[in-house]
Amino acid sequence: MRQAIRPALSWLLALLLLPAWGLTAHAQSQARPEEHVVKRTILALYDRQSEETIRLSRVGSYATMPLHQLGLKVVYHNIRDPLPTPETIPGLRGVVTWFGGEVPEPLAYLRWATALLEQGIPFAVLGDTGTTGAPVEQQDRFLRHLGLEATGDFRLLTYDMALSQGEAGMIGYERAPMRPYPSYTVFRQGDAGATLYLAAKGGEGADHPLVIIGENGGFAGAGYEYYFDPEIVRGRWIIDPFAFFSRIFRVDGLPRPDATTLAGRRIYFSHVDGDGWRNISRVPGFRDRESGATWALFKKAWEPYPDLPVTVAPIAAELDTKYFASADDLELARELFALPHIEAATHTYSHPFVWRFFRHYNAQKEQELEVKAGRAPSTEGNRWDRMMASFNLTPQDRYLISEGTAADEHPVMRAFANVPWSLENEIAGSARQIEEVLPAGKKVALVQWSGDTSPFPKAVRETRAAGMTNMNGGDPRFDPEYPSVLFVSGLAFTGNGIVQPYAQASNENTYTNLWSERYYGLRYLAATLRNTERPRRLKPFNLYYHNYSGEFPESLEAVVSILDLARRSEIAPIEASRYAAIVDGFQSTRIVAIGGQDGGSVWRIENRGALNTIRFDDAAFQAVDFGRSAGVIGQRHYQGSLYVALDPVAKAPVVALAAIDRTDIPPAADRPYLIEARWPLRALQPGAAGAVTAEARGYGTGAFTWRVEPGRSYAIHVLAGEDEVWRGRATADAAGRLAFTVDADGLRWLRLELSPEAAGTSDSAS
Numbered sequence: 001m002r003q004a005i006r007p008a009l010s011w012l013l014a015l016l017l018l019p020a021w022g023l024t025a026h027a028q029s030q031a032r033p034e035e036h037v038v039k040r041t042i043l044a045l046y047d048r049q050s051e052e053t054i055r056l057s058r059v060g061s062y063a064t065m066p067l068h069q070l071g072l073k074v075v076y077h078n079i080r081d082p083l084p085t086p087e088t089i090p091g092l093r094g095v096v097t098w099f100g101g102e103v104p105e106p107l108a109y110l111r112w113a114t115a116l117l118e119q120g121i122p123f124a125v126l127g128d129t130g131t132t133g134a135p136v137e138q139q140d141r142f143l144r145h146l147g148l149e150a151t152g153d154f155r156l157l158t159y160d161m162a163l164s165q166g167e168a169g170m171i172g173y174e175r176a177p178m179r180p181y182p183s184y185t186v187f188r189q190g191d192a193g194a195t196l197y198l199a200a201k202g203g204e205g206a207d208h209p210l211v212i213i214g215e216n217g218g219f220a221g222a223g224y225e226y227y228f229d230p231e232i233v234r235g236r237w238i239i240d241p242f243a244f245f246s247r248i249f250r251v252d253g254l255p256r257p258d259a260t261t262l263a264g265r266r267i268y269f270s271h272v273d274g275d276g277w278r279n280i281s282r283v284p285g286f287r288d289r290e291s292g293a294t295w296a297l298f299k300k301a302w303e304p305y306p307d308l309p310v311t312v313a314p315i316a317a318e319l320d321t322k323y324f325a326s327a328d329d330l331e332l333a334r335e336l337f338a339l340p341h342i343e344a345a346t347h348t349y350s351h352p353f354v355w356r357f358f359r360h361y362n363a364q365k366e367q368e369l370e371v372k373a374g375r376a377p378s379t380e381g382n383r384w385d386r387m388m389a390s391f392n393l394t395p396q397d398r399y400l401i402s403e404g405t406a407a408d409e410h411p412v413m414r415a416f417a418n419v420p421w422s423l424e425n426e427i428a429g430s431a432r433q434i435e436e437v438l439p440a441g442k443k444v445a446l447v448q449w450s451g452d453t454s455p456f457p458k459a460v461r462e463t464r465a466a467g468m469t470n471m472n473g474g475d476p477r478f479d480p481e482y483p484s485v486l487f488v489s490g491l492a493f494t495g496n497g498i499v500q501p502y503a504q505a506s507n508e509n510t511y512t513n514l515w516s517e518r519y520y521g522l523r524y525l526a527a528t529l530r531n532t533e534r535p536r537r538l539k540p541f542n543l544y545y546h547n548y549s550g551e552f553p554e555s556l557e558a559v560v561s562i563l564d565l566a567r568r569s570e571i572a573p574i575e576a577s578r579y580a581a582i583v584d585g586f587q588s589t590r591i592v593a594i595g596g597q598d599g600g601s602v603w604r605i606e607n608r609g610a611l612n613t614i615r616f617d618d619a620a621f622q623a624v625d626f627g628r629s630a631g632v633i634g635q636r637h638y639q640g641s642l643y644v645a646l647d648p649v650a651k652a653p654v655v656a657l658a659a660i661d662r663t664d665i666p667p668a669a670d671r672p673y674l675i676e677a678r679w680p681l682r683a684l685q686p687g688a689a690g691a692v693t694a695e696a697r698g699y700g701t702g703a704f705t706w707r708v709e710p711g712r713s714y715a716i717h718v719l720a721g722e723d724e725v726w727r728g729r730a731t732a733d734a735a736g737r738l739a740f741t742v743d744a745d746g747l748r749w750l751r752l753e754l755s756p757e758a759a760g761t762s763d764s765a766s
């Protein structure tokens with residue numbers, strides 16, 4: 001599913017990213033003396049010669065998610081490109097490396113790395129240091145920051161080796177080191193103050209550090225940071241990556257932009273790629289219908305779940321009468337998108353399989369590939385031949401992308417090569433085509449990447465220019481087949497100067513061996529959803545699949561099983577385009593510590609876009625100080641973390657924390673605040689004597705829990721303009737929890753009014 005090896009980024013890439021990073025630089029130049037911009041950027045080095053792409057490198061695949069979880073941004077740089085300076089990467093907090101051998105020009109690299117370390121920029125070194133061929137004295141200037149000292153030795157045979165563990169809590173996160181122990185480079189502990197977590201017992205009585213954290217960095221040796229079996233492409237962490245990176249980059253106590261939670265609840269979103277729009281279905285009742293797979297989903301998975309929004313992304317060529325669309329196809333699309341909880345996206349116009357081919361498009365080359373694959377029309381412009389060649393569009397077509405691994409296979413680059421290629425047409429043009437079947441007021445807001453989901457930078461920039469967000473790739477899984485957070489991808493791909501938000505769950509392809517078996521496989525998404533929620537929330541609740549999931553009864557039932565799970569879960573449902581915008585906000589967020597350095601108690605949150613949750617970890621005994629805060633809607637303690645809900649209308653909210661002495665009840669405050677809600681809020685206004693108003697919008701019924709004065713009764717009024725759409729009463733419990741559910745249509749912004757009642761007024765929960 002994912003392989004090990006490599007990431008990229010050069011000083012030129014740093015210049016390309018300056019528009020995004022420049023915000024931080026501008027903030028630093030504007031910050032007052034008593035303010036400090038929190039640095040959030042981690043530079044991830046990789047070797048492109050040994051690792052095929054950034055996306056499949058170890059830092060790109062395995063290290064990025066824990067770093068994102070800690071609230072840090074990641075940029076990548078190929079070690080073979082000119083090394084960047086901190087000035088080209090504003091906000092640089094640290095560097096992570098995960099080399100598989102010697103770096104080119106190790107002396108030049110050591111000088112560069114040591115200069116950064118001496119400026120206080122820590123290094124997290126996993127695997128090889130990449131510098132063992134350099135003179136020992138040059139290595140030691142670098143290694144002493146990690147708590148190490150070079151010996152120049154290497155231990156190949158480990159059959160008689162014993163391990164010793166130091167401070168607890170770092171080793172054995174998902175598995176312990178097991179015999180036969182890997183060979184290792186022999187280091188000595190070079191700093192008595194360094195924290196040693198794992199060592200090999202040396203024959204001379206001295207321990208050889210294998211995992212250690214020093215004054216300004218840390219090291220986890222190759223084979224002792226994680227276990228990986230290349231035969232089955234599976235692995236598990238040996239070190240705790242969250243603790244390892246947190247301690248090295250010193251992020252304890254810092255606010256963390258959070259893309260998993262909204263209004264105190266786990267985010268839910270669902271998106272559907274349009275592959276299989278016109279496919280036949282074997283589901284009873286839909287077998288004889290044109291586009292039966294889509295009809296089956298429409299009637300069984302979409303229409304019956306108006307409380308769960310779904311973003312559906314057709315391939316535009318299948319809604320274009322110049323190519324494949326029939327009148328029935330267009331009518332189906334109009335009926336589908338008329339449902340208010342269905343958002344429209346685009347899965348491109350012609351469904352490219354291999355995006356890199358189109359970076360420098362060659363029409364003649366594509367035609368040759370089509371002829372070899374037997375897909376070229378027998379007569380120029382023969383629409384019928386083309387349609388029959390690709391009618392049942394499923395992942396099976398992707399076997400044709402194997403670059404000719406079998407004598408009778410030939411690669412094709414996209415599903416519908418009779419559509420003239422143009423990048424503008426694939427992005428903005430596909431949106432225009434799909435919008436022809438949308439009801440008034442709806443627009444296409446999201447591009448869902450097709451094929452290998454690895455668009456070249458210009459393609460991603462084209463989505464931004466067209467005013468859309470973008471998503472796909474990543475394919476995270478965490479279940480018995482992929483039993484590790486190693487296979488939980490980060491929030492986005494951020495290499496090559498772009499931000500490409502990833503899907504936050506894998507689709508049915510990885511569960512069904514590319515739609516060739518186990519058509520019920522998407523049921524096992526439930527395991528990933530469970531494992532990425534406990535013991536720590538790593539991901540939102542994302543249901544991601546294709547139109548061809550309507551082909552078989554068991555595949556359709558698998559989709560419905562996850563929808564039913566969502567209904568049983570405490571979630572905040574939103575549209576997929578909104579989630580992609582939240583990930584964009586994670587990247588752009590700027591945090592300013594007020595009145596102190598990192599670890600202070602007051603922060604201003606800027607440039608956060610659609611992101612409206614800030615998380616503090618290990619914060620059970622901390623709470624929002626509403627008297628010193630601004631633009632904060634509410635707070636909730638969960639899993640030892642404090643989730644702070646920000647008001648979307650607040651441009652630069654301020655979050656101040658104070659100590660509390662109880663963790664069993666919601667913290668007291670001098671004003672009502674939101675604990676959690678299914679409908680996210682905005683424009684909250686506290687009133688006199690405990691009154692509060694806000695605007696709310698969401699899917700399903702509006703469940704809310706507020707913290708108010710214990711035992712206080714409230715009248716609740718919900719208005720659409722001047723019209724009252726719901727009213728009720730509720731009384732807070734002894735801990736101050738005021739819970740009620742608004743039974744009304746929340747698809748438009750409604751005004752929520754909470755008015756405290758006089759003592760003695762009769763009340764009833766509604």
